[in-house]
Amino acid sequence: xxxxxxxxxxxxLSGPSGAGKGSICKLLTQDQGDISVSVSVTTRPxxxxxxxxxxxxxxxxxxxxxxxxxxxxxxxxxxxGNNYGTPRKAVEKELAAGRDVLLEIDVKGAMQVKxxxxxxVMIFILPPDMAELERRIVGRASxxxxxxxxxxxxxxxxxxxxxxxxxxxxxxxxPLAVQKTRAVIAAEKCRVDRNQxxxxxxxxxxxxx
Amino acid sequence: xxxxxxxxxxxxLSGPSGAGKGSICKLLTQDQGDISVSVSVTTRPxxxxxxxxxxxxxxxxxxxxxxxxxxxxxxxxxxxGNNYGTPRKAVEKELAAGRDVLLEIDVKGAMQVKxxxxxxVMIFILPPDMAELERRIVGRASxxxxxxxxxxxxxxxxxxxxxxxxxxxxxxxxPLAVQKTRAVIAAEKCRVDRNQxxxxxxxxxxxxx
Numbered sequence: 493x494x495x496x497x498x499x500x501x502x503x504x505l506s507g508p509s510g511a512g513k514g515s516i517c518k519l520l521t522q523d524q525g526d527i528s529v530s531v532s533v534t535t536r537p538x539x540x541x542x543x544x545x546x547x548x549x550x551x552x553x554x555x556x557x558x559x560x561x562x563x564x565x566x567x568x569x570x571x572x573g574n575n576y577g578t579p580r581k582a583v584e585k586e587l588a589a590g591r592d593v594l595l596e597i598d599v600k601g602a603m604q605v606k607x608x609x610x611x612x613v614m615i616f617i618l619p620p621d622m623a624e625l626e627r628r629i630v631g632r633a634s635x636x637x638x639x640x641x642x643x644x645x646x647x648x649x650x651x652x653x654x655x656x657x658x659x660x661x662x663x664x665x666x667p668l669a670v671q672k673t674r675a676v677i678a679a680e681k682c683r684v685d686r687n688q689x690x691x692x693x694x695x696x697x698x699x700x701x
Numbered sequence: 702x703x704x705x706x707x708x709x710x711x712x713x714l715s716g717p718s719g720a721g722k723g724s725i726c727k728l729l730t731q732d733q734g735d736i737s738v739s740v741s742v743t744t745r746p747x748x749x750x751x752x753x754x755x756x757x758x759x760x761x762x763x764x765x766x767x768x769x770x771x772x773x774x775x776x777x778x779x780x781x782g783n784n785y786g787t788p789r790k791a792v793e794k795e796l797a798a799g800r801d802v803l804l805e806i807d808v809k810g811a812m813q814v815k816x817x818x819x820x821x822v823m824i825f826i827l828p829p830d831m832a833e834l835e836r837r838i839v840g841r842a843s844x845x846x847x848x849x850x851x852x853x854x855x856x857x858x859x860x861x862x863x864x865x866x867x868x869x870x871x872x873x874x875x876p877l878a879v880q881k882t883r884a885v886i887a888a889e890k891c892r893v894d895r896n897q898x899x900x901x902x903x904x905x906x907x908x909x910x
Contacts, residue, residue, distance in 0.1 A: 616893070618903070651903075659891040660899075672891055679888030682868040682881055684825070690869075694827070694860075 498690070500526070500592040501680055502583060502609055505673070506602035507617035508647035510628040512663040516617060517596045519670045527592040527677075530583055533559065536574035549579065567597065567604035578605070592677060599650040606656070613680050615673060616657040620664035622648075707899070709735070709801040710889055711792060711818055714882070715811035716826035717856035719837040721872040725826060726805045728879045736801040736886075739792055742768065745783035758788065776806065776813035787814070801886060808859040815865070822889050824882060825866040829873035831857075 505513045521527055533549040535556050544550055551559070556575045559565060568577035578595060586593045595605060595612075605612055619625035622644075629635070629643050654660055659676050663669040680686065714722045730736055742758040744765050753759055760768070765784045768774060777786035787804060795802045804814060804821075814821055828834035831853070838844070838852050863869055868885050872878040889895065 615891075621903070655893060657893050659888065660893050660896050661891050672887060675884040675887035676891060678881060678884035679868065682824075682870050682885060684864060684866050684869050687869050694830070 498590065498681065498686075500587040500590050501677060502587060502605075502612040503527075503592055503594050503673075503677055504602050504605050504612050504614050505594055505596045505617060506599055506615065506657070508619065508625065508650040509598070509643060510625045510647065511617040511619045512628075512666065512669065513596045513617045515666055516663065516670055516673055517594050519666070520594060520673060526590070527594060528586055530578055530593050530595045533565070533577045533579050534574060535576075549582075566595075566608045567601040569601055580608075583609075599653045603653070603656065611686075613659070613676065614657040615659045615661060615676060616654050617669070618651070618654070618660055618662045619647075620662065707799065707890065707895075709796040709799050710886060711796060711814075711821040712801055712803050712882075712886055713811050713814050713821050713823050714803055714805045714826060715808055715824065715866070717828065717834065717859040718807070718852060719834045719856065720826040720828045721837075721875065721878065722805045722826045724875055725872065725879055725882055726803050728875070729803060729882060735799070736803060737795060739787055739802050739804045742774070742786045742788050743783060744785075758791075775804075775817045776810040778807075778810055789817075792818075808862045812862070812865065820895075822868070822885065823866040824868045824870060824885060825863050826878070827860070827863070827869055827871045828856075829871065 505517060507513055517529055521529055531545060531547070531549060533551050533556060535551060535553050538544070538548070538550050542548060542550075553575065556577065559577065559579070560568060564580055565577035566580050566583060568575065570576075578597075578601075583593050583595075595602075597605065602614065606614055619628065625647055626640070626644055629647070630640055635643070661669050661672045661676075714726060716722055726738055730738055740754060740756070740758060742760050742765060744760060744762050747753070747757070747759050751757060751759075762784065765786065768786065768788070769777060773789055774786035775789050775792060777784065779785075787806075787810075792802050792804075804811075806814065811823065815823055828837065834856055835849070835853055838856070839849055844852070870878050870881045870885075
């Protein structure tokens with residue numbers, strides 16, 4: 493029997509705000525030890541209860557800038573004046589240990605990851621329909637009608653980027669969407685192009701080819 | 702909510718004799734109504750208990766030749782003087798009804814299907830290792846040592862075609878191999894390139910883009 497400890501997969505879960513990426517992430521990691529959510533670096537100060545290395549890596553602006561200069565982010569963005577970034581090293585460490593890493597991220601960030609990390613699995617989470625998306629966005633916070641409209645406009649623009657992904661999962665029933673996401677991860681591990689090393693090993697160890 | 706009745710998938714399960722394709726096929730179709738095994742056309746006479754349209758479509762050599770001339774086979778082969786072929790129309794009828802079709806087939810046939818049916822999912826089933834494959838081949842029938850050797854040689858040649866497939870599944874534990882095959886089928890249905898029609902429908906119906 494050939495023993496394999498293959499690398500984990502970097503799984504990008506993206507889609508418009510309100511599509512349900514967060515819920516899928518939560519359920520995916522809840523009862524599986526071999527999959528974790530990427531922890532971002534941020535320059536914003538920790539809120540109460542937030543732990544270093546669990547919720548975020550809290551860095552000074554200088555540290556963040558230094559990492560940026562060393563090209564240490566898979567993606568980064570500035571939101572409300574604070575910097576956020578996905579640290580490549582932390583992700584690669586998990587992958588090398590055979591654990592999958594989930595990255596829940598907006599479309600802009602996802603496109604950066606796609607460019608910086610060939611081999612990542614790009615999944616687009618879609619709301620059941622735009623009406624339901626609006627209900628979720630309205631229900632989420634006490635936003636003004638203008639803000640809701642802006643979010644909807646933004647969501648439409650994001651949905652238009654769907655063809656840039658590998659997979660699209662319609663989140664009309666959450667357990668089903670989670671199941672499909674699990675299937676995508678399991679299937680990707682069986683892809684021939686991800687098993688070149690295993691192929692060589694199989695042929696060599698068996699001394700058949 | 703957008704209703705989808707997408708086409709089924711043609712799933713090619715291939716690999717060397719003794720890898721366990723048959724067992725995987727059996728378990729896959731056992732408790733799922735939405736997946737069926739392709740029924741071949743053959744020119745050999747029915748054996749006892751074999752039913753037309755269930756085990757095979759039994760055709761005369763003339764009928765078979767006429768189908769061949771009309772290019773009605775996804776693949777065909779002559780084995781021990783008898784002709785066998787996979788009828789395109791029967792497969793397409795199942796797919797159009799939204800049912801997946803499994804095709805359990807050797808490497809030569811699989812390569813024909815790959816050429817004749819773009820969009821099929823090509824899965825290579827691998828034995829745990831060559832020693833186990835030999836045990837299975839020896840245990841299967843009262844073959845002479847020469848026949849076993851020939852089968853092993855043949856298996857080695859088939860395993861070398863692994864890179865021509867989309868997925869490779871190591872059949873060391875049957876339930877796990879079945880689970881992986883199921884995951885591949887579920888994942889393929891989420892592929893963006895298989896959901897172009899759905900995308901247009903989503904954008905159009907919602908009138909958002």
